[in-house]
Structures are given as C-alpha cells and as structure tokens.
Amino acid sequence: MSLRVIPGDSRHARVVRPMQFTDLAAVAALEARSYTLPWSLATFHGQLARESGICLVCEDAARIVGYLVADMFVDVWHLMNLCVAEEVRREHVASRLLEAYFAVTERHGHRGHTLEVRVSNAPAIELYRSFGFVSTGVRPGYYSDDREDAVIMWKDWEGDSA
Ligand SMILES: CC(C)(COP(=O)(O)OP(=O)(O)OC[C@H]1O[C@@H](n2cnc3c(N)ncnc32)[C@H](O)[C@@H]1OP(=O)(O)O)[C@@H](O)C(=O)NCCC(=O)NCCS
Structure with a gap:
C-alpha cells in the first residue's frame, strides 16, 4: 500500500511514513514496553511482508514514537495494532497515524x-x-x-x- 510522507508541524518534526524492515527493532522494543502480551519481532516482520497490509510509523527526530498495523481480510480492514510511546501520549500521534491509515484505506474498496x-x-x-x-x-x-x-x-x- 502506498503512502506519501505526511510532514510534521513546526513544533514537532514528526512524520508519518510507511514502516521499513529497518524500523522493526525499534518498533518491537516499543511494543515490549507497552503491552502485557507484546507481538514478537517475527510477527511484525511477517505483517510487514504481507502485500495486503498497512504498516505505518510516526518518527520524531529519527526516533519511532508510534506505529499502526492493519490488514485487509476478505473485504474488511482490521486495525490490528496501534501504539504510541508513553512519553508522547496525548500529543495526537495516534490521531495522525489513524488519519494516514484512513487516507490510504479510502482509496481501496472495502466494507x-x-x-x-x-x-x-x-x-x-x-x-x-x-x-x-x-x-x-x-x-x-x-x-x-x-x-x-x-x-x-x-x-x-x-x-x-x-
Ligand atoms: C491508545 C493510544 C494509542 C492513544 O495514543 P495517543 O497518541 O495518546 O492518542 P491521541 O493523542 O491521538 O488522542 C486522541 C484522542 O483520543 C482520546 N484519548 C487518547 N488518550 C486518552 C486518555 N488517556 N484518556 C481519555 N481520552 C483519551 C481523546 O479523545 C484524545 O483527544 P484529545 O487529546 O484532543 O482530548 C496510547 O494511549 C497507547 O499507545 N496506549 C498503549 C497501547 C494501546 O493500548 N493501544 C491500543 C490497543 S487496541
């Protein structure tokens, strides 16, 4: 799924962009800090390798501060993971990831x-x-x-x- 990079505002040099394989160690580390039942690095890897999926990160000064993983099953989008680093919560990082996700999914037929x-x-x-x-x-x-x-x-x- 394609996504253009959405630039941050002047206060925060944050961008939402597609997740890369080189992001996975940082993503899995944030995941491990955030959940009692964290996904493994292999699970993220498998999800990122899927053609049908959407995997986004929010990056702030070269640091991953949030990510979103979704996939299409049959004709429905499943939002499977959405996580934001504790120190930047309530700063609309999740909202920006969701806005980017809806911008991509609206271009594809779904129910x-x-x-x-x-x-x-x-x-x-x-x-x-x-x-x-x-x-x-x-x-x-x-x-x-x-x-x-x-x-x-x-x-x-x-x-x-x-
Ligand atoms: C849930 C989570 C992703 C929210 O991320 P976030 O970047 O802090 O969310 P946002 O700043 O974009 O919040 C947008 C809106 O969601 C609601 N919201 C978010 N956090 C909230 C909180 N702690 N209490 C009440 N409302 C909240 C508010 O309406 C907020 O808007 P406002 O700040 O203008 O009032 C984040 O708390 C998180 O990563 N939690 C741990 C992982 C997790 O539980 N993920 C979801 C799994 S299903």
Missing part, C-alpha cells in the same frame, strides 16, 4: 473497519470513538494472559451483519 480492544482500555476506546468506531459486542476472555474480554468495534460497516 468497513473493525478492531478489538481490552474492555479496560479507556484511552484507546475513547480514541476509536472519536474516529467514528462504535462498540458492537464483546469477545469474552479474548486476551490469553488474563482472559480479559475484548470490545469489538466497527466503523463504516456496509454489510448485513457484523
């Missing part, structure tokens, strides 16, 4: 976007709501470490049922 998020993850749920996702159900015990439930969210669903 909506879906994701799963921990029921306790209020910041992420609020973020997704602010981008038009709605909760459509719960997957009980979805997370294998503590069996927490996942909220299923959808945006722009155009099918008969979710």
Whole structure:
C-alpha cells in the first residue's frame, strides 16, 4: 500500500511514513514496553511482508514514537495494532497515524473497519470513538494472559451483519 510522507508541524518534526524492515527493532522494543502480551519481532516482520497490509510509523527526530498495523481480510480492514510511546501520549500521534491509515484505506474498496480492544482500555476506546468506531459486542476472555474480554468495534460497516 502506498503512502506519501505526511510532514510534521513546526513544533514537532514528526512524520508519518510507511514502516521499513529497518524500523522493526525499534518498533518491537516499543511494543515490549507497552503491552502485557507484546507481538514478537517475527510477527511484525511477517505483517510487514504481507502485500495486503498497512504498516505505518510516526518518527520524531529519527526516533519511532508510534506505529499502526492493519490488514485487509476478505473485504474488511482490521486495525490490528496501534501504539504510541508513553512519553508522547496525548500529543495526537495516534490521531495522525489513524488519519494516514484512513487516507490510504479510502482509496481501496472495502466494507468497513473493525478492531478489538481490552474492555479496560479507556484511552484507546475513547480514541476509536472519536474516529467514528462504535462498540458492537464483546469477545469474552479474548486476551490469553488474563482472559480479559475484548470490545469489538466497527466503523463504516456496509454489510448485513457484523
Ligand atoms: C491508545 C493510544 C494509542 C492513544 O495514543 P495517543 O497518541 O495518546 O492518542 P491521541 O493523542 O491521538 O488522542 C486522541 C484522542 O483520543 C482520546 N484519548 C487518547 N488518550 C486518552 C486518555 N488517556 N484518556 C481519555 N481520552 C483519551 C481523546 O479523545 C484524545 O483527544 P484529545 O487529546 O484532543 O482530548 C496510547 O494511549 C497507547 O499507545 N496506549 C498503549 C497501547 C494501546 O493500548 N493501544 C491500543 C490497543 S487496541
């Protein structure tokens, strides 16, 4: 999937750009700091190698401060991972990654976007709501470490049922 680089503003020299294989060590390190069930480097590698996927990073002065991974399954986009370094949260890094993601996906035919998020993850749920996702159900015990439930969210669903 192609994406032009979106330049940062004058306060922050931040750009959103496609993830490269050379980013993977930094991405996996940020992932390990951020989740109790982190993806492995191999998982990121496999995802980046997929033709159908979208993998973006937000870079600030040559440092990766956020990333987004999504993939098309059948005709639906699955937002699989979105993460921002703790020290720059609430600075709209995730919002910029999502804006870039929607700019790319709107150029491809699809029947909506879906994701799963921990029921306790209020910041992420609020973020997704602010981008038009709605909760459509719960997957009980979805997370294998503590069996927490996942909220299923959808945006722009155009099918008969979710
Ligand atoms: C969720 C996460 C990606 C948000 O990233 P972020 O860059 O801080 O988000 P943004 O600054 O773009 O926030 C945009 C909006 O989302 C909502 N939001 C984000 N964080 C929030 C928080 N802690 N509390 C309440 N609302 C929040 C707000 O509406 C915010 O807009 P505002 O700041 O103008 O009020 C980040 O907290 C994170 O990486 N968490 C750990 C990993 C994770 O849980 N990822 C999601 C997995 S499904």
